[in-house]
Amino acid sequence: MAAAPGAPPPSAKGSLREDLTCAICCDLFREPVMLSCMHHFCKACISRYWRGMQGPVTCPQCRKEFRSKQFQTNYLVAAMVEKVRSSTSDTHIRNLEKKLSESLASHNSMKEDLISSIHKDKDKMDTIKRVGADLQVRVKGDFRALHQILEEEETHMLDQLRREEEEELEKVQRHLEATELAIRELESNIKLLQQSTVALTEFPQLRPCVEVSTAADFDVSAFSSKYLAPLQYVTWRRMFKSLKPGPAALTFDVDTAHPSIHVSRDKTVAVECDVMTQHADDSKRFLQCVNILAAQGFQSGRHYWEVEVGSSPKWDLGVASETVDRHGRIKLSPENGYWTMRLRNGSEYWGGTQPWTKLQLGSSPQRIGVYLDCDERKVAFYDADDMSLLCLFSKGPRGKVFPFFSPCISENRQKPHLLKLLHYPAVALSG
Incomplete structure (x- = not known):
């Protein structure tokens, strides 16, 4: 009573x-x-x-x-x-059984999803560790070719790599811990649901399920890019910046120049002009676009060159496959055999994809360094003054390629656009 x-x-x-x-x-x-x-x-x-x-x-x-x-x-x-x-009515018991069953199934499904997420996180951690280890081997290999004085720079670079690796691992570890916490909360709810399934009196008071955001994919290319650069040259330039050293000199191939491009006598300066030059042999020449190639082509090894762009408001730089169409008007893109970076309107920098990729640069570089790794199929662009990375193509060309340039067409009687190949004492890159 x-x-x-x-x-x-x-x-x-x-x-x-x-x-x-x-x-x-x-x-x-x-x-x-x-x-x-x-x-x-x-x-x-x-x-x-x-x-x-x-x-x-x-x-x-x-x-x-x-x-x-x-x-x-x-x-x-x-x-x-x-x-x-x-x-205690039959209808209530049936409804409670259904609700408990559905909630239990939902929690089990969520648990499976989180377990799958944990497996992905652990695989991601293995990848980060493997890539980090590979990069350390690569960095050490480059530094061994330098003089003993570079040991301090090598130690600095490796410490930076380890810090970045630890930061990436910490990100994944935080996501892993959040996921495991969510699983513990779900297991607690599952236990309550299972107990209530036996008693069948009322629906239990469940803990709120912890939301776990989807982890961002590990970008191997972004993580590796600065350590797959021409490290010896980058470090050498930092140490001897006052000497302004550079790689072996390139020269322009006059036979490829568009008729409106004038090339200097030493073949290191190309400038767009109003007067078009008539040529007898046009088999190698660009006829529709204001382009020109270097005389030196590459199909193996690692190569680096620099171009002075000065204050020119527009230009295109990069590499082009030997087989590109030189007589038609073609969009610059990897699909058409071009891996390029461009400037428009004096301050708008773009990566040469289709559609174009907008680049966010902190300043306007006066000299552009272009790095080509034929074996690993990488094309990278640097501000040659501080060797900061501007743009990277991780899936570069196959076969023979040539350094590519376009001073572009000047507008509204502007000063003619000039590109200059910079010549410095030869530098032997490792590999």
């Missing part, structure tokens, strides 16, 4: 259903009423019990006598009875 408000709590051994059971009919209360002795009975049961009694009546439980047949309806107990009655 349920106790009234303020009465001592029911025995811990008794169930809620027992507390809400009428002592007369031994079933859940129907229209529960309370006597002055605080005992509860069904209204119909106590009315039948007192029927025919003359004079004082008694409580069926404690036998306390009352002068009159008085009781009061207990609406709180009535509400509790209805809740218990509805929670």
Whole structure:
């Protein structure tokens, strides 16, 4: 029998259903009423019990006598009875079973997704470690070819690589820990759901599921680019910047020059001009676009050259396959045999993809360094003053290629655009 408000709590051994059971009919209360002795009975049961009694009546439980047949309806107990009655109905049990089953399936699915994410994170960590180890071998190999004085620079570069590797690993580790935490929360909810599936009384109070964001892919090319650069040359330039050293000199191939391009006598300066030069042999020449190639071509090894662009508001630089169409008007893109970087409007730099990729540069370089690794198929562009990376193609050309240049067409009577190949003492790159 349920106790009234303020009465001592029911025995811990008794169930809620027992507390809400009428002592007369031994079933859940129907229209529960309370006597002055605080005992509860069904209204119909106590009315039948007192029927025919003359004079004082008694409580069926404690036998306390009352002068009159008085009781009061207990609406709180009535509400509790209805809740218990509805929670034990067949429909409620079926709905609860369905809800528990669906929630359990959902949590198991989420757990599987997170476990899969953990496997991916661990694979990613293995990749980072493998790439980091490979890069350390590459860096050490380049530095061994330099003089002993470069050991300090080598140590600095390796420390930077290790820091960046640790930063990448830390990112993945944080995601891994967040994922494992989410799994623990899910397992706690799954345990509650499994326990509730057995009891089937009410839906448990679940912890909010921790949301784990999708981890960004590890960009091997971006991570590796600065360590796959011409490290010996980069370091050499940093140490001897006042001497302005450079690689072996290139020269322009006059036979490839568009008719509006004038080449200096020493073949190191190309400038666009209004007067077009007539040539007898046009088999190698660009006829539609204002382009020119270098006389030196490459199909193996690692190569680096520099071009002075000065304050020219527009130009195109890079490499071109030997087989490119030189007589038609072709868009510069790797699909058409060009790996280039361009400047437009004096401050807009673009990577030569289709569509073009906008480059965010902190300043306007006056000299551009172009690095070609034929064996690893990489083409990179640098600000030759500080050797900061400007643009990288990680899937470069196959076969023979030539350094490519375009001073572009000058507009509105601007000063003719000039490109100059920079000549410095020869530098032997490792490999």
